[in-house]
Amino acid sequence: xxxxxxxxxxxxxxxxxxxxxxxxxxxxxxxDTDAVFSSDLASISAKxxxxxxxxxxxxxxxxxxxxxxxxxxxLMRDSLEYTQLSEMSAIDWLAKDNxxxxxxxxxSMNKRKRIRIKYFIDNGQAVDxxxxxxxxxxWSEREMFDMFGIQANNxxxxxxxxxxxxxxxxxxxxxxxxxxxxxASWYEVDKIYGKEARETIGPEIRDTARVDRYDSQRFAxxxxxxxxxxxITGNEAKNEQxxxxxxxxxxxxxxxxxxxxxVDDPQR
Amino acid sequence: xxxxxxxxTQDGGLPVALTSIDKIVNWGRSNSLWxxxxxxxxxxxxxxxxxxxxxxxxxxxxxxxxxxxQSDVMIVAGTLTKKHSEFIKRLYDQMTxxxxxxxxxxxxxxxxxxxxxxxxxxxxxxxxxxxxxPGCAPRPETLQYGVMLLQKKIRxxxxxxSQKPKRLM
Amino acid sequence: xxxxxxRLTPFFENITFDREDNELVxxxxxQHPSAHGQLRLMLHLQxxxxxxxxxxxxxxxxxxxxxxxxxxxxxxxxxxxxMDYIASSSxxxxxxxxxxxxxGLEVPRRAKVIRMMLLxxxxxxxxxxxxATTALDIGAMTVFLFAFREREYLMDIIEGYCGARLTHAxxxxxxxxxxxxxxxxxQLRSFLNKLPQNIKDYEDLLDTNRIWLMRMEEVGTISKxxxxxxxxxxxxxxxxxxxxxxxxxxxxxxxxxxxxxxxWSDKGDNFARYRIYMQEMRESAKILYQTIEMYxxxxxxxxxxxxxxxxxxISAPKLDIMxxxxxxxxxxxxxxxxxxxxxxxxxxxxxxxxxELGFYINSQGGPYPYRLKLRxxxxxxxxxxxxxxxxxxxxxxxxxIGTTNIVFGEVDR
Numbered sequence: 001x002x003x004x005x006x007x008x009x010x011x012x013x014x015x016x017x018x019x020x021x022x023x024x025x026x027x028x029x030x031x032d033t034d035a036v037f038s039s040d041l042a043s044i045s046a047k048x049x050x051x052x053x054x055x056x057x058x059x060x061x062x063x064x065x066x067x068x069x070x071x072x073x074x075l076m077r078d079s080l081e082y083t084q085l086s087e088m089s090a091i092d093w094l095a096k097d098n099x100x101x102x103x104x105x106x107x108s109m110n111k112r113k114r115i116r117i118k119y120f121i122d123n124g125q126a127v128d129x130x131x132x133x134x135x136x137x138x139w140s141e142r143e144m145f146d147m148f149g150i151q152a153n154n155x156x157x158x159x160x161x162x163x164x165x166x167x168x169x170x171x172x173x174x175x176x177x178x179x180x181x182x183x184a185s186w187y188e189v190d191k192i193y194g195k196e197a198r199e200t201i202g203p204e205i206r207d208t209a210r211v212d213r214y215d216s217q218r219f220a221x222x223x224x225x226x227x228x229x230x231x232i233t234g235n236e237a238k239n240e241q242x243x244x245x246x247x248x249x250x251x252x253x254x255x256x257x258x259x260x261x262x263v264d265d266p267q268r
Numbered sequence: 269x270x271x272x273x274x275x276x277t278q279d280g281g282l283p284v285a286l287t288s289i290d291k292i293v294n295w296g297r298s299n300s301l302w303x304x305x306x307x308x309x310x311x312x313x314x315x316x317x318x319x320x321x322x323x324x325x326x327x328x329x330x331x332x333x334x335x336x337x338q339s340d341v342m343i344v345a346g347t348l349t350k351k352h353s354e355f356i357k358r359l360y361d362q363m364t365x366x367x368x369x370x371x372x373x374x375x376x377x378x379x380x381x382x383x384x385x386x387x388x389x390x391x392x393x394x395x396x397x398x399x400x401x402p403g404c405a406p407r408p409e410t411l412q413y414g415v416m417l418l419q420k421k422i423r424x425x426x427x428x429x430s431q432k433p434k435r436l437m
Numbered sequence: 438x439x440x441x442x443x444r445l446t447p448f449f450e451n452i453t454f455d456r457e458d459n460e461l462v463x464x465x466x467x468q469h470p471s472a473h474g475q476l477r478l479m480l481h482l483q484x485x486x487x488x489x490x491x492x493x494x495x496x497x498x499x500x501x502x503x504x505x506x507x508x509x510x511x512x513x514x515x516x517x518x519x520m521d522y523i524a525s526s527s528x529x530x531x532x533x534x535x536x537x538x539x540x541g542l543e544v545p546r547r548a549k550v551i552r553m554m555l556l557x558x559x560x561x562x563x564x565x566x567x568x569a570t571t572a573l574d575i576g577a578m579t580v581f582l583f584a585f586r587e588r589e590y591l592m593d594i595i596e597g598y599c600g601a602r603l604t605h606a607x608x609x610x611x612x613x614x615x616x617x618x619x620x621x622x623x624q625l626r627s628f629l630n631k632l633p634q635n636i637k638d639y640e641d642l643l644d645t646n647r648i649w650l651m652r653m654e655e656v657g658t659i660s661k662x663x664x665x666x667x668x669x670x671x672x673x674x675x676x677x678x679x680x681x682x683x684x685x686x687x688x689x690x691x692x693x694x695x696x697x698x699x700x701w702s703d704k705g706d707n708f709a710r711y712r713i714y715m716q717e718m719r720e721s722a723k724i725l726y727q728t729i730e731m732y733x734x735x736x737x738x739x740x741x742x743x744x745x746x747x748x749x750x751i752s753a754p755k756l757d758i759m760x761x762x763x764x765x766x767x768x769x770x771x772x773x774x775x776x777x778x779x780x781x782x783x784x785x786x787x788x789x790x791x792x793e794l795g796f797y798i799n800s801q802g803g804p805y806p807y808r809l810k811l812r813x814x815x816x817x818x819x820x821x822x823x824x825x826x827x828x829x830x831x832x833x834x835x836x837x838i839g840t841t842n843i844v845f846g847e848v849d850r
Contacts (some may be wrong), residue, residue: 014804016774023802026539026781057538058784083665086786087812091799105784105797105812109681116784117823136668139820147502162495162849163386164351170386171503178500178507180385188353190389204389205378220400284781290530308520309497310603312474313566316600317592320569334470349849352475352496355467381516384500392451405522405603427791 005262008095029055036111041079048072055061059114062198063193066102073117077133083116085134088104088141090148090172098123104130126151147172153232166191240254271378297340297366300329304339306356306362311373311405315345322399330415336362343404343411343417344397346373360395368422370414371397373391374404385401439628459483461825463831471574471835474845476819478834479730480826487834490826492819498849509775510714513809520603520813520845523566523806526595527789529608534689535730535785536610536797540750540778544693545742547735548612549690553710553727556600556606556627556680556690557721560606561632563790563842568639571711571839576653577624580639586806589629594624610776611751622729636718643711653708657825657837667821671792672717672813678703683788695727704734707840714842750776775804783810791815791842813847 012213031053032038037060043051044062048071050061064072076082087105094100104117121127127144129138141152142161147171151159169176169185179185185204189197195234205218212219215234224236303325319325333339336359348356354392361368371391374380377400379389389398398421399416402410466477475496477578481489488850501520505513511722517532518525530552537544544552572580592602597618599607607613643649659669664677676682682699684692700716702709745751752771753764780802799808818841826834 012805014774014777017803021777023777024779026541026779026783026800028781033461056781057785059784060632061782085671086668086793087795087797087810089797089810093807103797105795107786108678109686112686114784114786132495134668135663135666135824136295136817138823139816149598154696161494162351162498164495178384178503184350184385187350188394191354192357192394201393204393206383206389207381306468308475310519313522314603315572317585317589320589320591321582322586340527347499349495349496349498351498352467355496359468382499384504386498386500407602409544 005097008105008174010177011174026056031055031060033234034060036117039115040076040115043080044072044075047075059116061118063118063153066121066125066127068135069102069104069117069119070130073106073130073133076106076115076117080108081110082108082113085108085140086114086137088130088144090144090150092148092172093120094123095174097111100129100148102144102150121150126153129155129165131155143221146170157177270397270436279329281344290360291423294423294425296307297427298422300331301341301368301415301418301422302331302333302339303415304336304342304359305332305334306342307429308344308348309375310341311345311351311376313406314405315343315372315411316388318411320358321410323401323408323412325412328412328415337364340366341368341370341415342371342395343370343412344389344391345372347380347382350388351386353388356391357394368398368418369395370399370401370411372401372414374407375401376400377402380404391393438800439530456474460488462498463702465834467493467775471838473570473843475836475849476838476843476845478822478826480831480834482831484832487826487829487831490823490834492822494816494819494845496849498507500739502809502811505806508686508804510778511771511775514609515604515606515824518606519846520811521563521789521791521794521815521848522603524563524790525603525605526555526559527787527794528565529606529794530718531787531789531794533608533610533784536778537745539594539781539786539798540665540747540776541587541781542611542745542747542750543742543746544612546691547657547732549744549745550728550731550735551613551617551743552608552691553690553695554617554725554732554769555582555605555613557725557728558591558595558604558625560721561718561725562588564714564839565591565716567790567839571842572639572643574835574839575649576635577643577646578650580642583635583638583642587632589622590628595620595649597621597624609744614743616743617732622732625725626682626729629725632722633719639703640715643816650837652709652832653711653840654706654834656707656829657840658704658706659821659825663821663824664705667824668817669792669821670817671788671790672710672713673814673821674793675699675701675816676713679711683793687786689787692720692834693730694731695724697724697828707836710842719806737747743802750778763837777802777804786812789814790842791847811850813850815841815845815847818842819848 010268020261031041037055041062042048048068049065053060053062084107086107088103091101099122101118106115106117121126129141132142135248139161140170141155142149142159145158145160146150147170153268159165169181186198214222216226216230216232218229224237225239226232226236234242257259317323342360342363371377375382376391379387388394399418400413401410403410461482463480463482465480466472467475472766477496478495479491479493480487501516504516514529514532517528520528565584569581569584596602598621599605659673659677661678664674680699682703685699697720700713702713744754748767752758752768757764758768778800781801782801784795784797786793794814795812797810797812798806801807823835829837
């Protein structure tokens with residue numbers, strides 16, 4: 001019987017985990033251990049609902065509601081001096097509880113602090129675009145759409161950015177295999193030569209460990225090269241490779257090891 | 269009239285060299301391989317280094333051209349992604365015959381370490397390749413050696429034969 | 438000769454070239470010699486002037502974030518090399534630092550010094566490469582040949598250390614794999630002694646060159662607001678009037694122990710960026726001199742550790758693996774199963790030669806990262822072209838792309 005494989009997460013899995021292994025946690029501190037963060041959090045929570053907040057590895061993490069994101073970032077930019085959006089993207093939790101986690105990494109250059117704003121959305125729910133506040137979100141949200149299929153409301157140009165426009169599937173979803181699906185594996189052949197060329201060109205060879213010394217179509221043995229398509233018996237004569245014919249070529253002098261100098265120190 | 273005895277077979281007898289059309293055409297082709305700048309990724313940097321001060325590609329007659337219409341050999345240096353694959357085909361078609369392709373580096377040969385959804389597993393799925401250079405990234409010396417091997421290949425074939433258009437299918 | 442048949446239709450099929458408003462659409466790339474990689478720009482022109490620019494990226498997207506989710510942490514290290522392949526060690530370092538912060542490791546001092554040396558050598562390599570290519574795009578062939586000459590010296594030094602010219606993988610999680618080789622210090626010092634004269638040579642060729650000034654001054658001006666809004670970092674941000682260098686403001690490694698200045702300018706144009714790159718090379722040289730002294734002090738004090746001691750996450754030194762049974766078992770488990778960092782998440786920013794290189798790692802306690810986001814500075818430096826290019830002329834596009842110093846391995850990942 002074939003072993004059952006989960007379809008909702010096709011990424012690589014640890015092949016062995018000790019039954020009694022409890023993984024440790026990255027330590028979290030309370031927000032009030034840091035004066036700057038606690039005052040920032042106070043001004044955010046005065047206007048918006050803050051679900052959870054803590055400090056992890058020197059940065060404050062704040063969980064808010066999805067609908068508040070534009071307001072929170074506007075408040076942070078205009079009154080809290082968090083003037084740069086370093087990064088934003090999503091995390092796929094579809095296998096766990098059918099949600100995405102979105103994070104916004106903010107930087108304040110005056111305070112030298114970084115805050116991560118996070119919230120959860122359901123599968124299929126759209127986020128509010130913050131492109132009006134930070135122009136860089138224009139590209140980040142496009143990338144997020146490309147990779148996860150999360151739409152952003154009020155975005156000026158909601159199209160794929162990294163993958164081609166006619167691509168199918170969203171690569172960073174956990175349901176998408178690393179090596180691509182059927183569509184991905186034939187993409188370039190279908191697009192350039194058409195579907196009827198699939199048989200001629202053949203499927204992709206993705207087995208990185210595959211080496212066949214008797215295959216002269218795809219492999220060459222250094223020093224024992226044969227023309228493409230020859231049947232290899234294993235008794236081929238050694239073929240000394242040199243880059244020039246023995247007799248030399250008209251007007252091109254042949255490189256000779258005896259008359260040449262070996263440079264020991266390239267920085268001479 | 270003075271009688272001159274000319275020994276045609278000796279050097280300096282006459283400013284004439286006897287050769288075949290094949291050889292002279294191939295000699296010209298092999299020693300002025302104009303390469304197209306097709307730097308896609310990391311290998312492109314090594315390709316530039318091969319053209320720059322220390323490795324100096326010009327002494328092989330290999331000069332980088334920006335236009336496919338002026339170049340003889342396409343050095344595919346770097347990862348070819350699925351999004352880019354149609355452009356490599358188009359640029360290859362734009363090159364004039366005779367043309368050759370050097371696939372430089374593991375990514376161009378087989379997809380290399382990028383065994384992912386977005387990478388074409390070898391440029392030979394899209395265009396025909398004459399020479400595969402191993403390495404990630406290959407050193408400029410490897411590229412020079414590859415170009416010399418390609419020159420040898422050009423000289424080994426008859427000049428007329430290589431006029432046949434090369435195509436994958 | 439007959440055209441070889443394929444399915445490709447001309448790409449401009451759906452674009453109306455000749456429009457009533459006298460606008461011309463020009464396609465630039467994705468394979469253009471001065472696009473520094475695979476950038477595609479759709480430029481809308483009114484006469485010679487650009488009214489709208491639409492950068493299209495993704496032609497080098499190789500799925501690195503997806504790869505990271507399917508690899509153990511150490512396995513991913515060589516992949517980071519291929520991000521910003523002009524300064525590979527800075528990517529290695531960014532990733533290593535992020536994982537170290539996640540598991541809370543402290544790296545031995547000698548390894549830190551060697552890391553700083555590698556980072557600054559990489560910064561010099563990157564800036565020299567930037568100068569070479571930008572100068573070449575603008576037409577200064579001599580500077581290209583000069584700068585590549587110096588870059589080759591640096592590559593020799595790096596090659597002596599890790600064996601690779603371009604893709605180093607020279608930094609490990611928890612330290613560095615090797616001590617620097619014999620002659621490293623001597624080679625580095627002789628290079629650094631020559632460097633000021635070399636930089637002066639470039640500046641003599643460029644600084645008062647009329648063509649260079651015309652292509653650089655008052656071209657591609659990024660205002661303060663624009664730099665903030667587009668998430669600019671590194672020299673792009675410093676050229677626009679912010680004195681923000683992560684090495685100085687949020688020091689990592691031993692950057693708080695070395696003396697260096699942060700060059701900045703409030704002009705925001707191409708020329709300001711060029712000046713900043715040149716000045717940063719001098720500062721890097723200054724840091725390298727100090728790291729040499731620090732290294733020699735480490736040797737004198739007899740600090741020999743190169744990797745952090747943490748049996749749960751880091752393999753023991755090779756000598757122990759070869760001689761002691763328990764170290765061998767631990768090494769075997771770490772290689773086959775991979776280290777399992779604690780549950781949590783971390784975002785670590787480092788100052789790569791291009792700008793703020795950040796790694797966001799979300800770990801769920803497994804040997805594979807659950808989510809790894811690469812914050813590459815070039816991505817937004819490409820995005821800013823949307824707003825930066827309109828209003829300029831076609832030749833300016835090349836110099837603007839040049840001074841943004843974008844690398845497409847990093848933009849597309």
